[in-house]
Each structure stands twice: as structure tokens, then as C-alpha cells.
Amino acid sequence: MAGQIGGREARPAFDSRAVTIEQMGRLFVQIEAMAARMAGTSSKGTSSERLQEGLANARAAEADIETKFTVSDPTLQRLFVVLCSRCELEVYRVPRQRYFTMSVRAPKSFVQGWLSPMFEEMSEAMDSWMVEQAEAMFADWETRAPHESKPD
Numbered sequence: 552m553a554g555q556i557g558g559r560e561a562r563p564a565f566d567s568r569a570v571t572i573e574q575m576g577r578l579f580v581q582i583e584a585m586a587a588r589m590a591g592t593s594s595k596g597t598s599s600e601r602l603q604e605g606l607a608n609a610r611a612a613e614a615d616i617e618t619k620f621t622v623s624d625p626t627l628q629r630l631f632v633v634l635c636s637r638c639e640l641e642v643y644r645v646p647r648q649r650y651f652t653m654s655v656r657a658p659k660s661f662v663q664g665w666l667s668p669m670f671e672e673m674s675e676a677m678d679s680w681m682v683e684q685a686e687a688m689f690a691d692w693e694t695r696a697p698h699e700s701k702p703d
Contacts, residue, residue, distance in 0.1 A: 609658035623651045
């Protein structure tokens with residue numbers, strides 16, 4: 552339905568499920584590509600296998616240390632936990648530790664060389680995806696007539 556609403560061209564109705572599935576697919580492909588690039592995936596093995604191999608090599612060269620990460624966004628906390636589980640790292644909290652703080656035991660070189668940079672890059676991708684979703688929803692909401700926005 553094309554036309555003008557308040558001086559702006561009307562947009563088609565926002566279908567959150569269709570856009571979300573498409574956007575999530577693109578986000579997933581982007582995150583997988585990041586993981587493959589950071590792991591140095593070639594034709595030999597998946598990114599998870601290469602990451603586990605890199606972690607094993609780092610553990611052979613140096614001891615694990617406890618590293619604390621503070622992540623306040625619940626979605627990004629879940630991303631961090633999934634990222635660590637792909638590397639077979641256990642995320643934990645020590646008693647009386649704040650909810651936003653998570654700890655991991657891994658070699659310092661692995662944390663600094665792979666885990667932290669990968670998490671930062673994936674966090675930025677997630678943030679931009681969430682902003683796109685919010686902007687699409689707001690744009691749709693802005694173009695609807697007041698009676699269309701009321702709940703049934």
C-alpha cells in the first residue's frame with residue numbers, strides 16, 4: 552500500500568517474524584564467517600575443531616589463568632557463553648560475584664589472541680543487528696495510524 556502519511560511515503564507493514572528470520576540468517580552467516588576467519592579454517596576441519604586445536608596448543612605452551620569478563624547485556628552474555636562452549640571452555644561465577652561478571656579459565660594467549668577479539672567483533676555484529684531490528688519496528692510504528700497501534 553503506497554501513499555503518503557504525514558508527508559512521508561507509507562511503508563509496507565512490518566512483519567517482525569519474516570524480517571527477523573532473514574536478518575538472523577544473515578547474522579548467523581556473518582558470525583560463522585568471523586569464527587572461521589579467526590580460527591584460520593581451511594579445508595581441514597570446522598572452525599570449532601580448529602579453535603579446540605588452537606586452545607590445546609596454547610594449553611601445551613602455558614598454564615590456564617582465570618580471566619573475568621563483565622558483560623551487562625543478557626543477549627551478549629548468552630553470546631559469550633555460546634562462544635566459550637564452542638571452544639569447550641566453562642564459564643562460571645565465583646560466590647558473591649556480580650551477575651554481569653563471568654569467569655573463564657584458559658591460557659592468556661588464547662584469551663587475548665582469540666576469545667576477546669572474537670567476542671568484541673561478534674558483539675558489534677549483534678548490536679548492529681539489534682539496532683536494525685529496532686529501527687525497522689519504529690519506522691513501521693511511526694507510519695501506522697493511531698487506531699492500528701491499539702491492542703485488541
